[in-house]
Amino acid sequence: MFAQRLAQVSASATLKAAAEAERLRRAGIKVVDFTAGEPDFPTPEHVKAAGKAAIDANFTRYTAAAGIPELREAICARYGRQYGVEIAAAEVLVTAGGKQALFNTALALFDPGDEVITHAPYWPTIPEQVKLVGATPVIVQTRSDEGFTVDPEAVIAAMTPRTKAVIINSPCNPTGAMVDEAALSPIVDAAAKRGIWIVVDLCYEQLIYEQVPHNLPKLLFDRHRDRTVLAGSASKSYAMTGWRCGWTIAPKALTGAFNxxxxxxxxxxxxxxxxxxxxxxxxxxxxxxxMLNEYRERRDNIHAWLTAHPAIRCVKPRGAFYLFPDISGLLSPEGIGTSADFAQALLEKEHVAVTAGEGFDAPGYLRISYAASMEDLREGATRILRFAESLQPVRA
Ligand SMILES: Cc1ncc(COP(=O)(O)O)c(C=O)c1O
Incomplete structure (x- = not known):
């Protein structure tokens, strides 16, 4: 009945987990919800005031599809300040969030038969969008015992004559890991040799706690500018998820295609x-x-609280606002067998909502968003630890 292209595509696992928590809340249960993929802070006052002023000034009509010139200029100026790169407004297109930025990219660049490499654990939208346009995602796994860092050799080994692009997400949802310049550099060289596009999802670029060399825009512009797409977003940095604003920075001709x-x-x-x-x-x-300082404190606390349990292993995230603990030590064939079952039982028994790793191509893990109040983090950690204690045997 529906178009073929939908046959391969799954609905969002993160939205499903949040919906389940919402169902319990509506039944009057106090759920500690760690599924949020968005800041719990309100949009800053001066930003809200600008929105209100726009309404009062009747700035309520169509604009250019690519966005108003002053916003495109402001994005150029921001990347200039942050990364020392010179960008023209004609290379910027304003989108309804980073999601549309990435989807415009998929529509403009990927054909059926094309392969698109990305790294896992991943934000599920990345491979799903690739499938939605008929191309094939090729997944390079990263490992928690290596801090979920992307191994450039593995990415290069995955390149074939069909490879159209490599999509990098740094800082990464769900792991909080970063792809630093040293990791990206050989990938860029290999991509340049083969004419492969590099798409970098920088939606969490302002939420970095541990500084690593991360001037990916400059690295790419210096060596691979004609085949680089940067996807950005106001959602996470400015607590503006509902406003829907993101952007692409891409060569002028591709920006024209996006337009x-x-x-x-x-x-x-x-x-x-x-x-x-x-x-x-x-x-x-x-x-x-x-906000960054507050997230850092929350990250440090929730990480310390959870890793106090010998069977919960967790890399300390360097960016974004998710913890991605390995709970495989708490799983067993006689008890709870999968992280999906663990998340479900945790919700039912302790009323803590988390997202199971399965949705991120990482069974055995949980994603815990610490875009939540310190009080909720404390309470949630207590309940998770109590739940973990109730599981026997514990394999450390
Ligand atoms: C890795 C990543 N990229 C992009 C986005 C897109 O966010 P938005 O469309 O709100 O800008 C998200 C949102 O969760 C994300 O986690």
Missing amino acids: TIQGQTTSNIASITQKAALAAIGGPQDTVTA
Whole structure:
């Protein structure tokens, strides 16, 4: 009944977990919810004020599909300041979140038969979008005992004559790992030799706790600019998930293709959002720093609390706001056999909602979002530890 292209595509696992938690909440149960893929902070006041002012000034009509020039300029200026790269407004297109930025990229670049390499554990949208346009995701696994770092040799070994692109997500959802310059560099060289595109999802680029050499835009622009796409987002940095603002930075011709796609699908993102995003990106950044500091403290605490259990192993994330513990030591054929069952039982018994690793191509893990209050983190950690204690035998 539906189009063939849907046969391969799955619904979002993270949204499913959140819906299950919501169901319990509606039944009056106090659920500690660690499924959120979004900041728990409100949008900063000056950003909200800019949105309100846009409405009052009747800035409520269509804009150019690619976005208002001042916002595109502000994005260029931000990347100039942050990475020392020079970008023209004609290389920037404003999208309804990073999700549309990546989907425009998939539509414009990937054909059926093309292979697109990415790393796992991954944000599920990345391979699902590849499948949605008929191309084939090729997955390179990363390992928790290596800090989920991407091994460039493994990525290069996965390249074939059909490879159209490599998609890198750094900082990574769900692992919080980063792909640093040293890891990206050989991938760029191999891609340049073979004419392969590199797409970097930088949605969490402002949420970095441990500094590593991470000037990926400069590295790519210096060596591979004609086949680079950067996808960015206002969602996480500025607590603006509901406003829907992201962007692509790509060569002018590809940006023109994105413009055609967007012009025939959604057109511009909300005019009001564009004014708010302009205030966010062009205005003071102290709210970003304040949120980052708070996330860091939460990360340190939840990491320490959970890893106090001998069977919970967890890499300390360097960016984003997720913990991705390996709980395979708590699983057993006689008890709870999978992380999906673990997440379900944890929700039912202790009313803590987490996302099972299966959805990220990582069975045996859980994703715990620490975009939650310290009080909830404390309470949730207590309940998780109590649940873990109740499982026997524990294999450390
Ligand atoms: C890795 C990653 N990329 C991109 C996005 C897109 O977010 P948005 O569409 O809100 O900008 C998300 C959201 O969860 C994400 O986790």
